[in-house]
Amino acid sequence: MxxxxxxxxxxxxxxxxxxxxxxxxxxxxxxxxxxxxxxxxxxxxxxxxxxxxxxxxxxxxxxxxxxxxxxxxxxxxxxxxxxxxxxxxxxxxxxxxxxxxxxxxxxxxxxxxxxxxxxxxxxxxxxxxxxxxxxxxxxxxxxxxxxxxxxxNHLSMIVSMIRIQARREVTAESLKAISRRIEALSVLYDELLNSSGNGDPDKDLAAGAYLSRIASVVASLEPRNAIRLNVECDDISLPVDHAARLGLLLSEFVTNAFEHAFEGRDTGAVDVRFTTLDDGTVRLTVQDDGNGIPEGYNWPFGAASIREQHDRAEHSGGRLDTTGHDRVPGVGGSIVTALTDSLGAKLTVDGAGPGTRITIDL
Known part of the structure; x- marks a missing residue:
């Protein structure tokens, strides 16, 4: 697409x-x-x-x-x-x-x-x-x-940030990130209902269709209409928990590409691929042709844990900013590492350029 x-x-x-x-x-x-x-x-x-x-x-x-x-x-x-x-x-x-x-x-x-x-x-x-x-x-x-x-249960990683939002002044970027993550769950519910119908709620989810919708939702937030999104998702079914985590991961990856890969540019492309390899591995890939990851920045590795992010937000002073700065991953990086670990998946990030390629092998 x-x-x-x-x-x-x-x-x-x-x-x-x-x-x-x-x-x-x-x-x-x-x-x-x-x-x-x-x-x-x-x-x-x-x-x-x-x-x-x-x-x-x-x-x-x-x-x-x-x-x-x-x-x-x-x-x-x-x-x-x-x-x-x-x-x-x-x-x-x-x-x-x-x-x-x-x-x-x-x-x-x-x-x-x-x-x-x-x-x-x-x-x-x-x-x-x-x-x-x-x-x-x-x-x-x-x-x-x-x-x-x-x-x-997938809300547990972000609901604390939403709770703190009600008590503290929060940056616009942080509010936008919070909303995007919850809206991604809204898409998941809609997809679950459409795919399950009146059948067995325990059956697997059509993960390819769900991930396509997630990518489209996140892409709609991008104001530069010359940056293109290309999505190719195979017809792959996964357990609901696996699909939900992959959807949240995809939301983080695509958002990062739009927000950081094309600084100083009005054109570019983000490619999303979801496929099954010959050995049965399910692979999600997000690749852009942007500026690449800055030298010395090892995102998302080294991000604080969700608990550490919560404690920082709870006890630090001033305006709350949950995004990354100065080559230190923010809450997004913490969510990515936590979700990857919970899936038992392998995360690979190649930012040597041109562009960045992120791969999840499940």
Whole structure:
């Protein structure tokens, strides 16, 4: 696939993201009143509330005269118990209209087991007819629950940064990186739903299609329309956990290429390849024809651990910047090394030029 990227700042979120049926919400129970720290574009489309309005507020602004009191009590009990639960309730949009909200909420814990946030999925379901008992569960809800259980664990590496974002001034580049990583998970949910349908949620994911979408989403953030993205992904199926990690890795690689490979240039190309070698190895390659990696910079090797990045963000002063500087990898490098290790994969980075070639062998 050969794709020209979008150059309009109003199209930072691609059509694929905007059409995602799942609104995603992150909240921080360590802050007073458990405020929202992130919502995706699907949340804005579903509720008609903007991201700027929602972030920093408790989710109860979605409640209104038609919201069931017993549903509110169930949500409070679930949060208090720090348990994963689902519920369908009536919520209100910003324009006052009502919708049936199928909500799945799950706690997110850090590696030490401490509650770090809540991750919610919201889906609009049909309003019941008059005198009809509302549906509280169905096959799609079961599927969503299974998918959430698999995917929510991948948030543990970045949710702490999102939580800190609510308490400190954060650089624009860091906020953009946070949003991109969560949007990548939104694409994963959408792909999981489309590929699983009403079938077995345990079956493998069409990883080639998923990675193609990830590359396209990240590429849409690039304002220079003369930098081309070429994607060739074979029809390869992988377990959900493997595909999810590869998607996050691809997001980091493509973003780095767009942000750093073409400094001082308006043209260039980034090639993404996903294929199976003769010996059965699955290989993901991202190669650009840019300026190459600066001499003496061994990205991402030597990056701090996720825990070390969290401690730095928690305790350092001033404005929080999670990007790399002075040839020291930032949070992106930490995520890359952690994901590679979790996959048991081999990471190779050749930046001798021209350009940079990154290879993941799984």
């Amino acid at each position: 050969d794709q020209e990227r979008l150059g309009d700042d109003d199209q930072l979120i691609t059509t694929a993201i905007r059409r995602s049926p799942l609104a995603m919400v992150l909240t921080d129970p360590r802050l007073p009143d458990n405020p929202i720290t992130y919502v995706n574009s699907a949340f804005e489309a579903l509720t008609l509330y903007s991201r700027d309005y929602a972030v920093g507020r408790n989710c109860r602004f979605l409640q209104g005269p038609e919201t069931e009191p017993e549903a509110i009590d169930r949500i409070r009990d679930g949060l208090r118990a720090e348990e994963e639960f689902e519920i369908t309730l009536t919520n209100h949009r910003a324009d006052g209209s009502v919708f049936r909200n199928q909500l799945l909420l799950a706690p997110i814990h850090d590696p030490q087991g401490q509650l770090n946030g809540y991750f919610g999925l919201q889906r609009n379901v049909p309003m019941p007819e008059k005198d009809e008992r509302p549906e509280t569960d169905d096959n799609s809800l079961h599927l969503l629950r299974e998918l959430q259980h698999r995917v929510k």
